[in-house]
Amino acid sequence: MKRKLALFIALILVIIPLTTSHAENSWIAAKSAVLIDADTGTVLAQKNMDKQMYPASTTKIMTGILALENCKLDEVVTVDDKTPYEIEGQQIYLQAGEIITMKDLLNAMLIQSANDAALLIAKHISGSQEEFAKLMNKKAKEIGAKNTNFINPNGLHDDNHVTTAYDMAMIARYAMQNETFRNIVSNYTYTIAPTNKQPETRYLKSKNKLLYATGSGNKITIDGNVTNIKYEGATGIKTGYTPEASNCLVSSASRNGQNLIAVVYYDPGNNLYIDSHNLLDYGFENFTNKKVAFKNEFIENIPIEHGSIPFVTAIVGEDISASIANDKAEKLKRNILLNDKITAPITKNQILGKIEYSIDNKILTSATIIAADSVDQKAIFSVVNTTQSGIVNVFTKWWFWLIIVFILWRLYIYRRRKKRRRRFKSKYKLKG
Missing domain, CATH: 3.40.710.10 (DD-peptidase/beta-lactamase superfamily)
Known part of the structure; x- marks a missing residue:
């Protein structure tokens, strides 16, 4: 009896999805x-x-x-x-x-x-x-x-x-x-x-x-x-x-x-x-085609490491629309996904993450999150500036040449003093 009941239940479980699937598109x-x-x-x-x-x-x-x-x-x-x-x-x-x-x-x-x-x-x-x-x-x-x-x-x-x-x-x-x-x-x-x-x-x-x-x-x-x-x-x-x-x-x-x-x-x-x-x-x-976010729409101020200011303003990178079932419009959810580590320097329009819109855990649409403005590094971290492409370039910075001039000047002073000491020692050795 139990075996027959189990077979009957299994048959029902098979038939129900088939019937439902057919009903969904029978028109x-x-x-x-x-x-x-x-x-x-x-x-x-x-x-x-x-x-x-x-x-x-x-x-x-x-x-x-x-x-x-x-x-x-x-x-x-x-x-x-x-x-x-x-x-x-x-x-x-x-x-x-x-x-x-x-x-x-x-x-x-x-x-x-x-x-x-x-x-x-x-x-x-x-x-x-x-x-x-x-x-x-x-x-x-x-x-x-x-x-x-x-x-x-x-x-x-x-x-x-x-x-x-x-x-x-x-x-x-x-x-x-x-x-x-x-x-x-x-x-x-x-x-x-x-x-x-x-x-x-x-x-x-x-x-x-x-x-x-x-x-x-x-x-x-x-x-x-x-x-x-x-x-x-x-x-x-x-x-x-x-x-x-x-x-x-x-x-x-x-x-x-x-x-x-x-x-x-x-x-x-x-x-x-x-x-x-x-x-x-x-x-x-x-269904309604609804614009869920606008280009340049404010997302949030994101904390950053080593920045000349403590945060970068994040905005939506482009207009995004979604086709939303009229009876589920109130279930629309927004999910912000940021990159793991956001560190200065940051350039304007740099991608910081993405924003997703979903209903019942099904993603309807997404867009990039970008930086509204550039953010420089703090002075201590900006001695060497690494561009987004990975190329190091300090030779165009005024402070770099100031440091070079200072080092050369200090070297010149050091060498002059060293030369004077040698002359002084040489003079008194000869007299003795």
Whole structure:
């Protein structure tokens, strides 16, 4: 009987966490999703955010970053002979020998999701798709992606072309800090004028319905209420689809100074818009982006050793904000961590430690603590001044040369007296 009871309790202990985990994200239909605060990078909600997924055309966010960082918008690009025949899926049908600007290519890629535009950008920057993929992966790691491997610039399916919802949220966050990128992805239409090979004007339109879709045929149900797919405050950024990836969407929105980014991967049908609405609503309704400390804000006067004054004024090194759950705002705690030993001399803006803000022992954000002003050593300790870089330099100090002159003068007096004594002794020895 005891054995059966023990097995029953063990089964309950296993089932409960599984049930709870499922309940926490059961409102998200996507296989993988995440919501972050775009300003702080804080994860506000997630479902399998570190699971590797096929990103489809959300890949083009990274391609757009590299294009903006390596090219000028008015840069002219000539279409090579191979690109028009190497691509499938969505495109603007570039022609061999066609001359087009980088601005048009970027808009074609990010708004129309043109695969040929993405491939041409990659070749223009790196010479080949393979070399460009190396650049993509290097940049992804620099941004903070942990489980991403890009094979191509457009997201066409490859079993080894993978990312995660979390990684793409970090990449999108980085991209949205670029003003030109923000301006492009916030638009849902664009026009490319006729070129040397294309006599017709190209009219482009985004598939990101969060930016514009209203009226009949563009409705979804949120919490039992029928509403437009268009999302209030939507600012971008990129859709994606392949049969293997299903529907994907990286979206962003801003309300009352709060900026959010949501990522949903493998989301069938209109669920990608329902999930995106729900995620963004959850963030706006339950979290506040609050500035918890200001640059140059006074922390305390810290005692120092060997200083010309007994303390140094410590201040916050930069503005810091935190995404705080509305029902836990009163639990916000501040923790000041100072370096073990603070000794003069101290230079202005020297790092003295850091300040952390946390809720329920979870660190939300942190910043450096710096010195408001310089503090010299006491005279007795300042004979030799060691700079922060460890280089000893006393030769520029006036008091050093004063000491040298004094020593030389005393040496001169000593030698004169010694010489006189010798003469005196020599004189009386001769007389004797």
